[in-house]
Amino acid sequence: MSIPFRYDVDARAADLASTFADLEPGTETDRVVTVSGRLMLRRVQGKLAFGTLQDSSGRIQLFAPAQSTPRFADFCELNLGDWIAVRGVVMTTRRGELSVRVDEWDLLAATRRPFPDKWHGITDADLRYRQRYVDLWVTDEAREALLLRSRLLSLTRRWLEDRGFIEVETPMLHPIPGGAAAKPFTTHHNALDQDLFLRIAPELYLKRLTVGGLEKVFEIGRVFRNEGLSPRHNPEFTMLELYQAYADYGDMMRLTEELVAFLATALRGTTSLVYGGREIDLAPPWRRATMVELIEERIGVRVGVDQSVEDLRGVLDEHGIPHEADWGPGKLVLELYEKTTEAELWGPVFVCDYPKEVSPLARDHREVAGMAERFEALVAGRELCNAFSELQDPDDQRATFEAQARAKAAGDEEAMPVDEDYLRALEYGLPPTGGLGIGIDRLVMLLADVATIRDVVLFPTLRPEQPEKARAREAPTPPAGTA
16 A cells, blocks of 8 residues: 655544534534544444544544445554544534544554553553653543643743743853752763763853843753652753842742742643642742741751751751761751651742752842742642842852862762853842742643653653563564454
8 A cells, every 4th residue: 555745634633523513413514624643443343444533632533334435444454553544524423423434545654563552551651651652642641741741831931921031042061060059961072172061050151141131031941960760850851940130039939929820720720739639729829938947847846057067967866867977057957858848848838048058059148147048949749949049249159169169079979160250250240130940840740740750751761671671562563453
């Protein structure tokens, strides 16, 4: 059978379902359409065959009488998963099922592998992520989550642009890894004979643009961190980062809750959601609480960076939390928070005022010594975003960079080096600025009600496929499909 090079398709399943929703049973229209997609189900009843054609919008039934369907026997031998095009009259069967009668049909691509049963999907979770090209056809939830992601990105861009932000693109190859505490991926540029790093954050470049006079900027793009795999972590993921001149971290809180509430309403119809079987309301205003307050609520002990290292180590010891000898009070407080409190915060809640020791790019708190004007939004026990009143002073920034460099020299692979060009940019003057980074993947997880980041990333990073498993999945050309 000759396979055409192209095909003119003039109708989609969802549009037909909408246009002919009220068509009476047993009705034949004068509308002739051409539809195309995969054959997902089929049953043959003597001189009559039925099929389910699925395109990117939905499904429609195919009605194929033997007396009028060309190559009827060949149609009955098609495999489930074959791509076909059908031209015919829109009609309803006597049972009222909207259908396209098969007056003409063509095979566009044959599947050479067994296609999963549409109603049972892929039961092997690992196979779902490795073969997303099949998963999207047979797992409605996967397709819906990834369509939601696409709409979320589009809506986010429009929302920010309506508020005067401009979208920019900054380098993914960095000569110095910076902007976050993370271990980078390293690569090499042959022509320059120079090691480069896949970006761990666009932060320092975006703030250079604020120095350059762009008062409201944002970027949505991939970032790369050489870390482990988990339900919440993928080595490459998508971040929204934005910076607003003349703003502080309080402004970033309001922007965050308003944006998330807008997206929830636009995509889910409400700010009152269910995630993992528990209710959560994303309507502003979200709770604001300091890290110190939340730790005290959880363990009944008030801690702070003004306490001695010995006292703080004792608190961590009481809770069985390991610690390093070179950790200062700020790092000890953060570790206590992350091990006892963070995962228990259903939220949404803004966890405010982080220790300065662990916030090298944030401005010192205007009221509390040893703390920084930084917050993270916690939703469903997970960090959704990170934000600062940005550090402006180049001398203070140099001091924190140099402290990070010492930590890196001592073996901390996630510490930041000194970025001399960024310091030079600060010497030209950074106005008071609020900065925000939102993990897009985790936001999609929340709004789609899925538990693992792999369900919202089209092609997640996976461990190498085991050869024996790969061989077990191999199969010869399938026999003709039936349903």
